[in-house]
Amino acid sequence: MRFSVISIFPEFFDSPLSCGLLSKAREKGLIEFSFINPRGHSTDKHHNVDDRPYGGGPGMVMAVDPIRRALGTLGPKARVLMLSPKGRPLTQALARELAGEEEIALLCGRYEGIDARLEELCAIEPICVGDFVLNGGEVGALCLIEAVGRLIPDFMGKYESADEESFSSGLLEYPHYTRPEEYEGLKVPEVLSSGHHGRIMAWRREKSLETTLASRPDILAQAALTDEDIKYLKCLERARPGRNLFVALVHYPVENKSGQTITTSLTNLDLHDIARVSCTYGLGGYFVCTPVADQQDLARTLIGHWREGYGLKANPDRGTALGRVRVVGLLDEAIAEITDCTGVRPKVVATSAKAGNMTCAQVSQMLQKEPVLLVLGTGHGLHRDVLAGADGMLRAIRFMDRYNHLSVRSAASIMVDRLLGDIG
Ligand SMILES: C[S@@+](CC[C@H](N)C(=O)[O-])C[C@H]1O[C@@H](n2cnc3c(N)ncnc32)[C@H](O)[C@@H]1O
Numbered sequence: 001m002r003f004s005v006i007s008i009f010p011e012f013f014d015s016p017l018s019c020g021l022l023s024k025a026r027e028k029g030l031i032e033f034s035f036i037n038p039r040g041h042s043t044d045k046h047h048n049v050d051d052r053p054y055g056g057g058p059g060m061v062m063a064v065d066p067i068r069r070a071l072g073t074l075g076p077k078a079r080v081l082m083l084s085p086k087g088r089p090l091t092q093a094l095a096r097e098l099a100g101e102e103e104i105a106l107l108c109g110r111y112e113g114i115d116a117r118l119e120e121l122c123a124i125e126p127i128c129v130g131d132f133v134l135n136g137g138e139v140g141a142l143c144l145i146e147a148v149g150r151l152i153p154d155f156m157g158k159y160e161s162a163d164e165e166s167f168s169s170g171l172l173e174y175p176h177y178t179r180p181e182e183y184e185g186l187k188v189p190e191v192l193s194s195g196h197h198g199r200i201m202a203w204r205r206e207k208s209l210e211t212t213l214a215s216r217p218d219i220l221a222q223a224a225l226t227d228e229d230i231k232y233l234k235c236l237e238r239a240r241p242g243r244n245l246f247v248a249l250v251h252y253p254v255e256n257k258s259g260q261t262i263t264t265s266l267t268n269l270d271l272h273d274i275a276r277v278s279c280t281y282g283l284g285g286y287f288v289c290t291p292v293a294d295q296q297d298l299a300r301t302l303i304g305h306w307r308e309g310y311g312l313k314a315n316p317d318r319g320t321a322l323g324r325v326r327v328v329g330l331l332d333e334a335i336a337e338i339t340d341c342t343g344v345r346p347k348v349v350a351t352s353a354k355a356g357n358m359t360c361a362q363v364s365q366m367l368q369k370e371p372v373l374l375v376l377g378t379g380h381g382l383h384r385d386v387l388a389g390a391d392g393m394l395r396a397i398r399f400m401d402r403y404n405h406l407s408v409r410s411a412a413s414i415m416v417d418r419l420l421g422d423i424g
Contacts, residue, residue: 001101001152002032003145004078006070007108008049010035012138022146025155038062041069050111057112064115067107071122074105080124081144082107082114083137087126090144092167094127098144099151106144108137164204170223172216174207206232213238217423241367242282242420246346247412248334248375249274251290253383264378266295271302271325272318273409274376279321281416281424284342284371287326287334299327331375331386338371346371350390351415352381353404358392360418367419374415376408 005013017023017033025031039047043065050060071080079101081087088094098104107114107124118124129140149155151162166173177188191203209229212220213236225233249270252263266288278286288299305311306319328334331348338346347366349358351374366372375382375390387393397414398404406414 001030001099001149002034002075002103003149004034004036004074004103004105005108005141006036006038006067006105007136007138007141008037008039008110009108009136009138010037013142016142017145021155022149025149025152028154030152030155031149036070036073038066038070041073042066053112059112061112062109062114064118064121067114067118068121071105071107075103077101078103078105080105080107080122081127082119082124083109083129083140083144084113084126085128085131085133087128090127090129090140090147092147095144095147096151098148104144104148106137106141108141110136167219169208170219171208171212172219174204174211205229209233210236213423217421221422238423239368240282241364241424243284244342244367244371245281245416245419246284246287246334246338246371246373247274247278247416248287248289248331248373249408249412250331250375250377250382250386251288251295252292252330253386254377254379255381255383257380259384261383262379263290263292266290266299268302269407270378270409271299272322274412275321275325276318277409277413277416278324281420283324283416284338285326286324287328287331287337287373289328289331289334291329296327296329299325303327335373338373342371344370346373347392348373348375348390350375350382350387350393351377351396351411352387352393353396353406353411354381356393356395356399358394360394360415362392363394364419364424367424374412374419376412378408 007013013033013035017026022031026033038049042049042063048063049066050062053059053061074080079098081098081104083106119126127140127144129143134140156162162168164173177192181188181193189203191199194200209220209232212223213233220233249266251266253261254264256262271288274286277283290296290299303322303325306315306322308319312319326334326337328337335346335348347370349363349372350356363372363374374394375386377383377386394415396404397406397411
């Protein structure tokens with residue numbers, strides 16, 4: 001494989017490519033490198049490659065022409081990648097894909113980046129090495145060279161393999177140990193000295209699952225898992241931020257179509273479905289808020305049927321879910337109950353189909369450390385006073401579309417799933 005690096009700092013690569021496995025791969029002829037400096041292709045008498053940005057602002061921009069000329073020197077089969085924060089994320093799967101190429105050209109930007117017209121004129125794929133900004137593409141290019149290079153056959157010694165490493169199977173790798181067998185009172189797990197290949201494999205898989213659950217639950221949710229894996233995961237202790245999440249369904253005060261303050265009637269469907277969501281996602285609780293005595297009685301009768309009456313015999317699971325429902329008069333009572341049981345006043349996050357700017361990621365972050373009460377409205381939505389009194393308002397589901405009129409129980413399910421997913 002050949003890597004052709006287009007950079008105004010080719011010397012950046014001297015040391016990293018002259019040590020370790022990359023240097024050996026070079027010596028063995030597995031990987032070749034060539035460097036093209038756009039300065040050498042600048043027609044400017046000072047070999048300048050940058051200029052001030054149109055529209056003003058700080059920094060300089062790399063000019064299109066020297067880079068286009070530099071790209072013109074590449075072989076016909078070169079796949080041209082440009083290191084850029086806006087690019088496709090560099091993942092193990094992408095590294096595997098690239099390992100099959102004959103020639104990869106890596107275009108390294110500097111300053112504020114490269115004149116945007118380059119991408120209109122040349123076939124270039126932007127690649128990003130992480131959600132942060134570097135001074136230039138060189139460090140990113142080195143990440144890519146190493147991630148791709150080590151997947152080339154014979155790059156690694158016969159005792160090393162990329163197959164079991166982190167991300168290869170969609171999981172993080174298990175922990176490693178070497179001599180001494182005991183250090184500062186810490187012993188190497190006994191199974192690793194057992195010589196029992198099957199037990200070692202099983203232990204490693206379990207540790208891999210544990211590490212991934214603890215450190216990267218996001219990738220665990222996407223990983224291919226066997227029935228055995230799922231059985232093991234079910235037994236593991238895990239942080240349950242869902243316990244910090246409470247839901248309130250408000251029947252008063254809400255607004256009608258004309259913006260008047262009204263009270264709505266509760267529905268059996270909302271009662272059941274949101275209770276089932278609360279139970280499935282392990283929420284702290286579900287409050288139904290109605291100050292109307294008849295409505296409170298009705299809610300308690302419905303709940304009683306499933307908790308104690310005939311419903312309990314017919315479907316005990318439903319009783320478990322409905323056991324989560326607390327009937328209160330006003331939202332403030334729900335807030336007071338949560339404060340009492342958690343010792344902390346919950347952050348109140350209102351919801352609306354029309355407005356809201358708080359992201360699910362922000363609320364998920366809050367759930368890691370404090371209780372949050374997600375407030376859902378009925379009728380034509382929560383009363384303006386409830387919205388004004390909230391600590392924040394969650395961004396509407398499908399906020400970019402014209403039609404987003406969901407039932408409140410559908411909205412509750414979608415929001416809770418976005419906040420907690422399968423692992424939270
Ligand atoms: C200072 S950065 C320019 C950042 C650019 N103004 C922006 O905000 O997106 C200069 C160059 O570093 C490289 N670079 C910076 N961060 C990167 C990242 N996360 N992934 C890949 N390349 C990156 C790109 O080649 C970029 O053109």
